[in-house]
Amino acid sequence: xxxxxxxxxxxxxxxxxxxxxxxxxxxxxxxxxxxxxxxxxxxxxxxxxxxxxxxxxxxxxxxxxxxxxxxxxxxxxxxxxxxxxxxxxxxxxxxxxxxxxxxxxxxxxxxxxxxxxxxxxxxxxxxxxxxxxxxxxxxxxxxxxxxxxxxxxxxxxxxxxxxxxxxxxxxxxxxxxxxxxxxxxxxxxxxxxxxxxxxxxxxxxxxxxxxxxxxxxxxxxxxxxxxxxxxxxxxxxxxxxxxxxxxxxxxxxxxxxxxxxxxxxxxxxxxxxxxxxxxxxxxxxxxxxxxxxxxxxxxxxxxxxxxxxxxxxxxxxxxxxxxxxxxxxxxxxxxxxxxxxxxxxxxxxxxxxxxxxxxxxxxxxxxxxxxxxxxxxxxxxxxxxxxxxxxxxxxxxxx
Numbered sequence: 475x476x477x478x479x480x481x482x483x484x485x486x487x488x489x490x491x492x493x494x495x496x497x498x499x500x501x502x503x504x505x506x507x508x509x510x511x512x513x514x515x516x517x518x519x520x521x522x523x524x525x526x527x528x529x530x531x532x533x534x535x536x537x538x539x540x541x542x543x544x545x546x547x548x549x550x551x552x553x554x555x556x557x558x559x560x561x562x563x564x565x566x567x568x569x570x571x572x573x574x575x576x577x578x579x580x581x582x583x584x585x586x587x588x589x590x591x592x593x594x595x596x597x598x599x600x601x602x603x604x605x606x607x608x609x610x611x612x613x614x615x616x617x618x619x620x621x622x623x624x625x626x627x628x629x630x631x632x633x634x635x636x637x638x639x640x641x642x643x644x645x646x647x648x649x650x651x652x653x654x655x656x657x658x659x660x661x662x663x664x665x666x667x668x669x670x671x672x673x674x675x676x677x678x679x680x681x682x683x684x685x686x687x688x689x690x691x692x693x694x695x696x697x698x699x700x701x702x703x704x705x706x707x708x709x710x711x712x713x714x715x716x717x718x719x720x721x722x723x724x725x726x727x728x729x730x731x732x733x734x735x736x737x738x739x740x741x742x743x744x745x746x747x748x749x750x751x752x753x754x755x756x757x758x759x760x761x762x763x764x765x766x767x768x769x770x771x772x773x774x775x776x777x778x779x780x781x782x783x784x785x786x787x788x789x790x791x792x793x794x795x796x797x798x799x800x801x802x803x804x805x806x807x808x809x810x811x812x813x814x815x816x817x818x819x820x821x822x823x824x825x826x827x828x829x830x831x832x833x834x835x836x837x838x839x840x841x842x843x844x845x846x847x848x849x850x851x852x853x854x855x856x857x858x859x860x861x862x863x864x865x866x867x868x869x870x871x872x873x
Contacts, residue, residue, distance in 0.1 A: 475499055477717030478657035483678045485744025491675040494657045497716045507665045507709060514701055515667075515733070518694045526617065526693040532562070533637055534616035535628075538606045539565040539589070540572030542851050543624035545794035545841075550627050551585050552837045557631040561620070563587035566610040568601055576848050590614075602707065604722035608700040611687060619687050622785075625792040626683040627834065629826065630765060630784050636686055639767040641739035646688030647695065649728050650741045650763045650785075652681035654718065658725065662713040666733045675732070676740050679715070682724040683787040684763060691736070698730035699723075743769045743781045748816040748825075753808030759815045761787040762825065783826055791815070793834060795842030796852040799861040812868035832870045839866050 475497050535554060539547040551563055565587055567573055578589035592601055595613050611621050620632050630636065642648050656679040663671055689696060702710040703723050714729060715721035731738040743764040750759055768781035791803040798804055806813055816822060816831045823829060843859035846852055 478715065480654045480719045482653055483655050483744065485746060487677060487744070488742060489677050490673065491656055491671065491677045493660055493671045494655075494716065496660050497657075498659050498661060498712060501661055503709075504661050504664055508667065511665055511701075512667060515698065518697060518734070521694065524690070526689045530615060530617040530689050532616050533618035533633070534562040534564060534614065535559075535620045535622060535632070536610050536614045536616070537563060537565045537622050537624055538567075538610050539624055540567035542792075542794055542797065544574065544577060544849055544851065545796060546788070546792045547624035548582075548585075548841050548845070549793045549834060549837050550622055550624065551582075551587055552841070553627045553629070553834070554632075555585060556833075557628055559628075559631050559633060560586065561632060562616075564590055564610075564614050564616070566590050566592050566606065566613075568606065569593040574848075574850055577845075581845070581848065599704075604706060604711070605703045607682065607723050608696065608703045608726065611685075611689075612696050612700055617689050619685075619689065621682075621685045621687070623683040623787065623789075625789050626763075626785050626787045627793070628684075628785055629830075630782065635765065635767065635784070639770075641766055641770045642686050642688070645737040645739045646691035647727070647731055647736070647738040648686040648741065648766050649738060650681050650684060651676065651678040651745055652720065652724065653745055653747070653761075654679050654720075656725075657716045657718045658714045658729075659712070659716050662710075662729070665713065666729075668733075672732060676742070678744070679718070679720075680724050680728050680740070681720075681745060681761065681763070681787070682727060683761070683789070684785050685727060686766070687727075692731070695727070695730045695734055695736050695738075698734060699726045702726040702730060739766065739770070741766055741769045742773050748786065748822075750803075750813050750815045750817070752813065753806040755807075757790070759788065759790055761789065763787060786816070786830065788816075788834075793838060794851075795838050795846075795862055796849075796855045796858060798838070799858065799865065800855060804865050812865050814869060835866055835870060839863060 537547050611619050703726055711721050714725035746762040747758045748760045749757055762783050763785040764781035765784040768779050771779040819829050839862045842862045846858040
């Protein structure tokens, strides 16, 4: 009938979820969805529990790249290496048209990353934007997966700081929160065969720019999440978000775990924002998501543990060198002077322990200059290297 509003939630609000009102029309299809969902879940439940052990192995990072997403993905991979991580990375592109040979055969392998083409695995089905994520996780070779959106930048070493500790060790699935309250339709619970919304769900919606999953424990969860994404655009995305900002795959993973009654951990430390003052308004630039082990300790008695930043989801603008210099986000609206995007240096030192924006911009300048004529999407952007260096000099040189 109309899109659900994005109502913000305080970062320290631990109160339970309340059922959002119904805002969907066309609910005469609910019984058909319920029947189809029941058949699919019944099929999953008779499958052997250890299927994943024969198919997947090892631990790695999965990213969806291609086109405008290659630039920020490369920054994220460099930052992964700066964390000390040696994990292999699989970068999925949608089809052969997005495969860039120089990047995939020459540049990315030097960073321990390889390209995979999703259409090589799937015939007869055109994959759209939000469906890529669950399919990339499912079709990756790894048993233990850290999924990253191309614009989600890791700040901690995953091997020791994410995979080897609680809550991942016991649950096998870790999900992060969004800024907003949940807005799923009451009809979703009818579709999945529940009388009502479970009482213990977190108040905030989920944000899936990063996700940890053990496919040995959660192959069925991932398959059900994939089902929700395959039938997402016309059915499960509106059922799970009712048109709220960011509607897409973000709720499908926790929903699948909840429906199958499998273990998962939703980080309780609320997401925080970084932003810039453009001269006439303050704009959000990114989302800070926090360490699951720190969060787990903090909410299980060790209140002296202050959760550290684990990721910065740099989504508006993304760390795409070509877009940054061409789209005006780097300049003040008042006097066209160069801006910091993530706040003052002092605030970044307090939050991250380093001037994180400066560290990332070192990589943006380096990769932008090195790959200006290599990444297809940058090839017609005039003087990319010079313009990147101009912003660096205007903001960071005196530091």
